[in-house]
Amino acid sequence: MKRVLTGRFMHETNTFSIQKTDMALWRRRDFQLGNEIPAAFRGTRSALGATFEAADKYGWTLIHPVSANANPSGIVTDDAFEQIGGIILDAAERQGPIDGVLLHLHGAMVVQSYEDGEGELLARLRRTLGPDVPVVVTLDLHANVTQQMADNASALIAFRTYPHIDMYERAWQGAELLRRAMDGEIRPKTVIARRPMIYGLDRGRHQAGPMAELIARGEALEASGEALAVSICAGFSRANIRDVGPSVTVTVDALADGASPRGQAVAEQFMDHAWATRDYESFTLLSVAEAVARARAGEPGDKPLVIADYTDNPGGGGYGDATALLRGLVEAGVEGVAFHAICDPEAVMEAMRAGIGVQTTITLGGKTDPKMGGGPVTLTGEVTHLSNGKFIAHGPMGGGLERHYGPSMVFRVGGIDIVAITNNGQAVDLGQFTSLGLDPTRYATVCVKSMQHFRAAFEPIAREVILVDTGALCSEIYTPELFDKVRRPVWPLDPA
Ligand SMILES: [Zn+2]
Structure with missing residues (x-):
């Protein structure tokens, strides 16, 4: 029986956030240890769900010490990295012999002492396990992949869809590779190519454009057997670190192609395309005034206009408490609006004290960093719903997993139903409205905070989707002052 170490340790670090990601933030949601993990993930369409199915199919003994997935936020504290990484490394050391590893990481984690959190973790794991144990890693396509990660993992397998x-x-693809590697059929080895660019590949949008082109080429190479895996990563650009930016990794079989010159050549060709298309962008951001005008033009009974606040996206490290769009809608007297969400634990507590059905005045949002996204807004309305914020997400990104947004409320101000939550998170599932008694299909306008993930669930119910820039933390601003730790020269800071 093969002994396989698995686990999840995922964080997308926005280094511009003032919220340090400490143990309290890690524990706030999606944090499980040991036997809590099969209970949470077996039978779900998630990475760990697939890992349990693969273990059943191949008869592996699975060692699953930790699953930790903090919402994107600021730099991870050394303490949290050592605690959670330490759980994985301890298991590798003490629960051996380990025949193989299938880890689920993000790839854009920045730690106080390590700009490349995943690279550091994988280097330590490699030192513990030695050179021969296959280590297969799944990544988010917004990973900032480094040489250190490619050198210390046997295979890197990134998502291919955004959402x-x-x-x-x-x-499952990783599990198959791991099985073949543990059986001695293949010896996966991964090479990487990058270019001097902070962002590119349309930030990972795979529906058309350069990302779609490279994913298709990579899948053709996998199908032909020329590569075991090809991963195209768009990178995560809200990170002031040396190695920010897109990458292509190619995993080849070292038994068949010892020095793997072909893999490196392929990776370089792919990155030539990423470089040539670096300024391709398929999205447009509107101002708050433009978005509010579009909402006012809506007719009752239409399918909703969906407005996404791109720059306060909690999925990119945004604080989720920007008020600029909400304020614009309130001031313009727009009706028939469902607004998700303001992350504001204090406001939810106030609403709980006030109780349901009472007129009350609450100061909402803008508290994390009042300079960003509009500052606090004081509104008078009625609390119409209170909840513990838990529900099962059955949407395209949900996988049947329980989500936990903490104590939550609906606050009705004029014709606007405002959701406020305790645990930050972007809108990706209709359940984020329906679990609070709101049917998003019945509103003229639905507001969410998200760059792209919302589309999986909300595009099908929308008459139109628009993106708005509220001046919050994820604004697309690139200056040498903000990116003073990035390798230079680099596009777009320096002329190409
Ligand atoms: Zn991502």
Whole structure:
């Protein structure tokens, strides 16, 4: 029986956030240890769900010490990295012999002492396990992949969809590779190519454009057997670190292609295309005034206009408490609006004290960093719903997993139903409205905070989707002052 170490340790670090990601933030949601993990993931369409299925199919003994997935936020504290990484490394050391590893990481984690959190973790794991144990890693396509990660993993397998709806499939692909490697059929080895660019590949949008082109080429190479895996990562650009940016990794079989010159050549060709298309962008951001005008033009009974606040996206490290769009809608007297969400634990507590059905005045949002996204807004209305914020997400990105947004409320101000939550998170599932008694299909306008993930669930119910820039933390601003730790020269800071 093969002994396989698995686990999940995922964080997308926005280094511009003032919220340090400490143990309290890690524990706030999606944090399980040991036997809590099969209970949470077996039978779900998630990466760990696939891992349990693969273990059953191949008769592996699975060692699953930790699953930790903090919402994107600021730099991870050394303490949290050592605690959670330490759980994985301890298991590798003490629960051996380990025949193989299938880890689910993000790839854009920045730690106080390590710009490349995943690279550091994988280097330590490699030192513990030695050179021969296959280590297969799944990544988010917004990973900032480094040489250190490629050197210390046997294979890197990134998602291929944005919205990310293929975590389950990628984990199965990783499990198959791991099985073949443990059986001695193949010896996976991964090479990487990069270019001097902070962003590119349309930030990972796979529906058309350069990302679609490279994913298709990579899948053709996998189908032909020329590569074991090809991963195209768009990178995560809200990170002031040396190695920010897109990458291509190619995993080849070292038994068949010892020095793997072909893999490196392929990776370089792919990155030539990423470089040539670096300024391709398929999205447009509107101002708050433009978005509010579009909402006012809506007719009752239409399918909803969906407005996504791109720059306060909690999925990119945004604080989720920007008020600029909400304020614009209130001031313009727009009606028939469902607004998700303001992350504001204090406001939810106030609403709980006030109780349901009472007129009350609450100061909402803008508290994390009042300079960003509009500052606090004081509104008078009625609390119409209170909840513990838990529900099962059955949407395209949900996989049947329980989500936990903490104490939550609906606050009705004029014709606007405002959701406020305790645990930050972007809108990716209709359940984020329906679990609070709101049917998003019945509103003229639905507001969410998200760059792209919302589309999986909300595009099908929308008459139109628009993106708005509220001046919050994820604004697309690139200056040498903000990116003073990035390798230079680099596009777009320096002329190409
Ligand atoms: Zn992502």
